[in-house]
Amino acid sequence: MTTNCAFLENELMDVVRLFKNRPDQIQHSYRYEDGVFFNDFVIDGQSFSFKDREQVRDELEFKRLERRFAKLALYEILSEKYSEKMPWGALTGIRPTKLAYTELEKGLDFRPLFEKMRVSKQNVELVAQILKAQEGIYEKRDGNVDLFISIPFCPTKCAYCSFITAPIEKTRYFLPDYLTALEREIEESKPLIQNLRSIYIGGGTPFALSVSGLERVLKPLDSLAKVEYTVEAGRPDVFTREKLALLKEHGVTRICINPQTFSDETLQKIGRRHTVSDVYKAFEMIDGLGFDVNVDLIAGLEGESVETFISGVEKAVQTGAENITVHCLSLKSGAKLKEECSYIENQSISDMISASREILSGAGYEPYYMYRQKYQAGNNENVGWTKPNKACVYNIDIMEETTDNLALGANAVSKRVTFDNGRIERFASQKDLKTYLEKIDEILQKRAKFFQKQL
Ligand code: SF4
Structure with a gap:
């Protein structure tokens, strides 16, 4: 790819990636003249020219339009050339619901823009349903904050996982000090909290901790436990009645059971x-405890047929879980599977996704949040489905980026949202456990400063 505009290169490459990195040779040139955006391409010796005129209100919008028109132009050429339409058309690198909210804030319907970007009818409808399900929860208000506690340990490492998490057997040595650091982080961070929306203890696998380890995390949170409170308990092999009773005792309202698939193979x-x-067995253990439950499934796991996946969705529905999140496999560089397998056919993934939509809507679930990732199988998306009035506030806040996130522990990324200019700033703690423990004083100080308050 050659272009006279370096800042457009990544955007254009995102489009090329949609078409399996074809073709090899693309020449692009861009210019803006007299209110018109010109994008010219030469692909396999053939020339294409696009002219788009649109009124520009400010610099930010101008930059957005430059990217939008260039991507759309390339998408049109490649879609025609390879006779392939993508479910999200030329929308890459942006969360579709965020884009829809941006249009709504301008007083516009989001649909015309999505149609222009060649988003499929089904996906335009999906976005409309998500916005509806978020009514009453989606909120942009200064001082809103969610609290995240990171437990970066797992019983074993899953093959597809790119997350930085350590098999607990290998890191037992660090655990007591890690829990001490977390207790301190929680106590010292309380003054940073204004309007707490939710608490989320995530991982890794928080249930990889022992009962007493888990209690050391839950106890200091007692004074805050008056909001939606989730523990991503995780894999069912570490569920015990004692751990579940402990969650109940400490005010936890929601847990995640993450089978990913209902196939033993x-x-x-x-x-x-x-x-x-x-x-x-995990479902039996929670029976009668009154938790809202989220179940995670993945479409596109190696070797799974469309039928196996569909049967998994049906089984997840039968568990009665309040939320079911359907992920499409996304392979990042940390994942062992990336080296061993190639993506299954895009068509199969799309079939899985459309079947899951049908089954879940038919069973009374509504889509309530979604996000897309790079390298996602079939260029699809991850969608969280909920029974009516059971949507998870934390998931909505995180995906729509409307709320500050105070993230504690190793490999935790705090976020501060500024509504005036749409800026999102991040503060990340150290990923490596040893360095995190060594730098805990510095982390506390810097994070307090980041949230612009004094401890
Ligand atoms: S349980 Fe989750 S975080 Fe842990 S290794 Fe498996 S996928 Fe990764």
Whole structure:
């Protein structure tokens, strides 16, 4: 790819990636003259020219339009050339719901823009349904904050996982000090909290901790536990009645059980140590405890047919979980599977996704949040589905980036949102456990400064 505009190169490459990195040779040139955006391409010796005129209100919008028109032009050429339409058309690198909210804030309907960007009718409708499900929860207000606690340990490492998490056996040595650091972080961060919306203890696998370890995390949070309170308990092989009772005692309202698949064969392939029957045992254990439950599934796991995936969605529905999140496999560089397998056919993934939409809507679930990732199988998306009035506030806040996030622990990224200019600033703690523990004083100081308050 050659272009006279360096700042457009990444955007254009995102479009090329949609078409499996074809073609090899693209020449692009861009200019803006007299209110018109000109994008010219030469691809395989053929020339294409696009002219787009649009009124520009400010610099930010001008930059958005430069990117939008260039991507759309290239998308049109490649879609025609390879006779392929993408479910999200030329929308890359932006969360579709965020873009829809931007249009709504301008007093516009989001649909015309999505149609212009060649988003499929089904996906335009999906976005409309998500915005509706978020009514009453989506909120942009200064001082709103969610609290995230990172437990970066897992029983074993799953093959597809790119997250920085350590098998707990190998990191036991660090655990007591890690919990001490977390207790301190929680106490010292309380003055930074204004209007707390939710608490989320995530991982990794928080249930990889022992009962007493878990209690050390939960106890200091007691004074805050008056909001939606989620523990991403995680893999069913580490569920125990004692841990669940402890969550109840400390005011936890919601847990995640993450089977990813209802096929024993796939569980083995992805490096899980548990079976489908353990998933059911976890559901038996929580029966009657009154938690809202989120179940995670992944479409596109190695070797899974469309039928196996569909049967997994049906089984997830039968568990009665309040939320079911359907992810499309996204392979990043940390994932072992990336080296071992190639993506399954885009068409199969799209079939899985459309079947999951049908089954979940038919069972009374509504889509309530979504996000897309790079390298996502089939250029699809991850969608969280909820039973009516059971949407998870934390998931909406995180995906729409409307709320500050105070993130504690190793490998935790705090976020501060500024509404005036739409800026989102981040503060990340150290990923490596040893360095995190060594730098804990510095982290506390810097994070307090980041939130512009004094401890
Ligand atoms: S349980 Fe989750 S965080 Fe842990 S290794 Fe597996 S996918 Fe990664």
